[in-house]
Amino acid sequence: MFDWLQHSVDWLIYNVFSLTHGSKVADALNFFVFDTIKIFILLGVITLIMGIINSYFPIEKVRNFLTKRKWYGLDYFLASFFGTITPFCSCSSVPLFIGFVKGGIPLGVTLAFLISSPLVDAVSVAMFLGMFGWKVTIVYVVSGIVLSMIAGYILGKLKLEHLLTDWVKKILENKQVADNSYVEEKQTFMQRLPGIGKEALEIVKGVSIYILIGIAIGGLMHGFIPTGFFEAYISKENPFAVPIATLVGIPMYSNAAGVLPIMQVLVQKGIPIGTAIAFMMAVVGLSIPEGLLLKKVMTTKMLFIFFGVVAACIIISGYIFNLIL
Amino acid sequence: MKKHIKVLGPGCTKCTATYNNVLEAIKQTGIDADVTKIEDIEEMMKYNVLATPVLMIDEVIKVKGRVADISEIRQLLTA
Numbered sequence: 001m002f003d004w005l006q007h008s009v010d011w012l013i014y015n016v017f018s019l020t021h022g023s024k025v026a027d028a029l030n031f032f033v034f035d036t037i038k039i040f041i042l043l044g045v046i047t048l049i050m051g052i053i054n055s056y057f058p059i060e061k062v063r064n065f066l067t068k069r070k071w072y073g074l075d076y077f078l079a080s081f082f083g084t085i086t087p088f089c090s091c092s093s094v095p096l097f098i099g100f101v102k103g104g105i106p107l108g109v110t111l112a113f114l115i116s117s118p119l120v121d122a123v124s125v126a127m128f129l130g131m132f133g134w135k136v137t138i139v140y141v142v143s144g145i146v147l148s149m150i151a152g153y154i155l156g157k158l159k160l161e162h163l164l165t166d167w168v169k170k171i172l173e174n175k176q177v178a179d180n181s182y183v184e185e186k187q188t189f190m191q192r193l194p195g196i197g198k199e200a201l202e203i204v205k206g207v208s209i210y211i212l213i214g215i216a217i218g219g220l221m222h223g224f225i226p227t228g229f230f231e232a233y234i235s236k237e238n239p240f241a242v243p244i245a246t247l248v249g250i251p252m253y254s255n256a257a258g259v260l261p262i263m264q265v266l267v268q269k270g271i272p273i274g275t276a277i278a279f280m281m282a283v284v285g286l287s288i289p290e291g292l293l294l295k296k297v298m299t300t301k302m303l304f305i306f307f308g309v310v311a312a313c314i315i316i317s318g319y320i321f322n323l324i325l
Numbered sequence: 326m327k328k329h330i331k332v333l334g335p336g337c338t339k340c341t342a343t344y345n346n347v348l349e350a351i352k353q354t355g356i357d358a359d360v361t362k363i364e365d366i367e368e369m370m371k372y373n374v375l376a377t378p379v380l381m382i383d384e385v386i387k388v389k390g391r392v393a394d395i396s397e398i399r400q401l402l403t404a
Contacts, residue, residue: 059375059390091337092376092390094366099375167367199391293335296366 002038009034032219035261039130039211040204046126047200053085055192059096062086067103076156079109080148083116084141087203090118090290097297102171108156115310116148119285123207124256131264132273136325140277143317147281151313155306163302207257214261221265228270242318245275246311249282253290259283273325278318286310328358328402333369334378340364342392343378350398358402 009030013019019026057065062082066075093114100110120141128137164172263276286307294303330347334340344362351358363369372379376390380398387393387401 063375087390089337089339089377089390091335091340094335095369095374095377098366098370099373171370202391 002034005037005041006034009037028219028222031222032215035130035215036212039127039215040208042126042130043123043204043207043211044200046129047122047203048196050085050087050122050125051196051200051203052192054087055196057082057085059086063100063103063105066100066105066109073153075106075109076112076149076152077145079105079113079152080116080145083113083148084120084145086117087199088117088121090287090293093117093290094293094296097294098168098171101168106156107161108152108154110152111155111306112148112152115151115285116145118255118290119148119281120144121256122203124260124284127211127256127260131260132267136273139321139325143320144281147313147317151310154309158305158309160302160305163299163305165297165299168297207255210255210257211261214258218261218265221262222268225265225269227268241272241275242278242322243315245279246282246315246318249279250286250307250311251288252283253287254283256280256284272322274318274321274323277321278314281314281317282311285314326357328356329383330358330360331363331381331384332360332378333363333372333374333381335366335369336364337377339392340378343380343388346393346395346398347380350395350402353395354399354402356402 013026013030013033014021017029019029062078066078071078097110097114100113101107125137125141128140161169161172259280263280266279267273267276291303291307294306298306330351332340332344332347334343340362344360347360351360369377369379372381372386374386374389378388378390378392379386380388380393380401382401388397393401
């Protein structure tokens, strides 16, 4: 699919810059230019597609959708699925949480949305496609959704409502179910397109610096760390590798754009892909800043249960990835 | 007439960007307006928002869930 691009980059590096084919500098530069352009093309296309879907299913519509009908468990899937297409900023998590439970959406379903939203989004899908190919991408997206559903379901079953902070409980007592103030704008596809394009551009612009830094660090590690370096420490046989990778990732805070290029090099240098994905999921899905924000709505005990259940699900999927990929 | 502008958001980079764009747009248009930053989440929830940052002009939500750029805010202010 990207043969034409590789040819153009080869031409640029070896003919225009006349660097020697096979030299370390030429190869590193070739790798950097090709990877960067490929990822930005994919990023543009995927953010546009997700932007179009999101334009027809904005967050208000999703909420009304989930509150109006009884879905008999299907709501966990819908919440996780819509979480992936909704662009997410961690500082939106609290307003979103309140807005959802206030509208009568069960706690578990709300949490399923909150888990899947940072885990799978346009940026991570585009970068997975660019770095690991479509097979790993599909496995990642499907498992991201399934993991959110399962974690949400378990958290729902644990009946944690009494562990919410007092002001949230008060809001829940006065919840208005019939709060359907949202009126959908009637716009044709062509009317929507400029706005969608602009937002996609904003998203790409916002993460581009992280991607460039990530690819640059990845390129350096690529050149200086010998292949198989990590294998000595973290092999597939080490049963503790996945939990350790997850626990190390939890306090860290980064988006998919920053962590994926580094993860790609770790995998090339011998870290099993499931272990690397578990690390990446822990970095983007759980973090200290997010925990501090969520403390506004959850008591410390509930926060620990929330992080614990999600971390356990990440660890289990890490083992599963290592088995099937 | 003086316009009342509110920027809702818990203080992440996107919210700060929106706030600074608002200040710049007011400067450029020379419109008489005051800007309030609402960072307290309990206060924010009174406006029933789902995604931040939110830009409100005279108690009406104009932009939500994304950063509004300067030219867009100028249009909203002069409309």
